[in-house]
Amino acid sequence: MTAAPPPTRLQSGHSSETAHLTARARASDAVVEPGRRLLGDTFAHLFVTVPPPVTSQEALGRLQRLDRAHGGFIAEILLRQRYFEDLVALAVDAGVRQVVLLGAGYDTTALRYTGPDTVRFFEVDHPATQTAKLEALAAADLTSPVTSVPLDFTAGASLRAELTAHGFDIDTPCVVGWLGVTFFLPPEACRATLADLADTVAPGSLLLFDYMDEAVVEGTSPYEGALQMARQVAEQGEPYINGLTAHSAAATVRDAGFEPVEQLRVTDLVRRYGGSDPYCSDDDFMGLVTARRAERKVGGHGD
Numbered sequence: 633m634t635a636a637p638p639p640t641r642l643q644s645g646h647s648s649e650t651a652h653l654t655a656r657a658r659a660s661d662a663v664v665e666p667g668r669r670l671l672g673d674t675f676a677h678l679f680v681t682v683p684p685p686v687t688s689q690e691a692l693g694r695l696q697r698l699d700r701a702h703g704g705f706i707a708e709i710l711l712r713q714r715y716f717e718d719l720v721a722l723a724v725d726a727g728v729r730q731v732v733l734l735g736a737g738y739d740t741t742a743l744r745y746t747g748p749d750t751v752r753f754f755e756v757d758h759p760a761t762q763t764a765k766l767e768a769l770a771a772a773d774l775t776s777p778v779t780s781v782p783l784d785f786t787a788g789a790s791l792r793a794e795l796t797a798h799g800f801d802i803d804t805p806c807v808v809g810w811l812g813v814t815f816f817l818p819p820e821a822c823r824a825t826l827a828d829l830a831d832t833v834a835p836g837s838l839l840l841f842d843y844m845d846e847a848v849v850e851g852t853s854p855y856e857g858a859l860q861m862a863r864q865v866a867e868q869g870e871p872y873i874n875g876l877t878a879h880s881a882a883a884t885v886r887d888a889g890f891e892p893v894e895q896l897r898v899t900d901l902v903r904r905y906g907g908s909d910p911y912c913s914d915d916d917f918m919g920l921v922t923a924r925r926a927e928r929k930v931g932g933h934g935d
């Protein structure tokens with residue numbers, strides 16, 4: 633009989649350290665001089681325990697040290713977010729008024745959002761991380777402009793029930809970001825969450841999620857920095873356990889009821905947003921899928 637895996641960090645009631653790592657990179661990027669900055673998350677510093685650098689040069693030094701050790705992660709962490717915020721802006725221009733972040737961590741999209749004030753933000757996350765985030769906001773005397781929905785994607789609770797209980801409108805389209813999360817979930821929890829999401833959002837809604845290449849999870853990736861990060865997060869209690877390929881990622885969303893509309897690699901994001909001299913490398917071991925919710929099947933929820 634194989635022994636059960638040890639409880640993850642979240643299962644033990646601790647907030648996500650990988651969410652903290654993401655916030656640290658974003659807090660450093662915010663200090664980088666405007667011409668080379670990749671995101672500009674001016675609130676990320678609220679969530680870090682290590683003070684962010686003071687000068688652009690120090691910030692670049694810190695980011696590039698991390699990038700040398702784990703090439704590709706800085707690009708992934710900063711630019712998936714940039715891409716998501718562009719997607720939100722386009723969706724809002726097209727009339728969408730609901731934004732959902734699944735596994736939001738220390739995301740600050742809503743805090744920095746300057747569009748129509750009729751847009752509502754919903755953040756779903758494990759209660760342990762969500763509590764830590766709300767405490768950090770309270771310590772900074774900031775009232776969160778989002779509706780917080782505590783939910784563990786592995787606990788079998790209904791996303792549809794929780795979101796609707798918190799005022800989400802299943803009959804009007806939304807845009808959903810699920811960034812930096814799928815690789816931490818057992819594959820069956822990832823598929824169940826996608827199916828639940830498809831059952832929750834109105835047709836036409838957009839979903840963006842990222843995935844880790846199967847080869848990183850299996851330990852066969854040629855990118856040593858990615859394998860080292862995999863070992864580091866596993867030691868911290870948040871192992872990568874769910875890898876996909878571009879093909880299986882598209883098949884997974886289709887099975888759930890979404891239609892892929894764009895697939896990108898992090899290398900594409902660096903080309904798109906990195907400028908002529910990006911300060912980060914573009915090791916190619918992660919991808920993103922944008923998908924649209926297809927029409928609901930007759931007989932399904934909400935018909």
Ligand SMILES: C[S@@+](CC[C@H](N)C(=O)[O-])C[C@H]1O[C@@H](n2cnc3c(N)ncnc32)[C@H](O)[C@@H]1O
Nearest residue numbers: 648650651654735736737758761784785811812
């Ligand atoms: C790497 S962080 C990404 C955070 C944020 N989306 C970002 O891009 O900065 C992973 C997030 O997934 C959340 N998460 C991981 N497993 C989860 C689970 N079983 N249920 C709910 N949230 C989970 C963590 O709490 C954390 O906020």
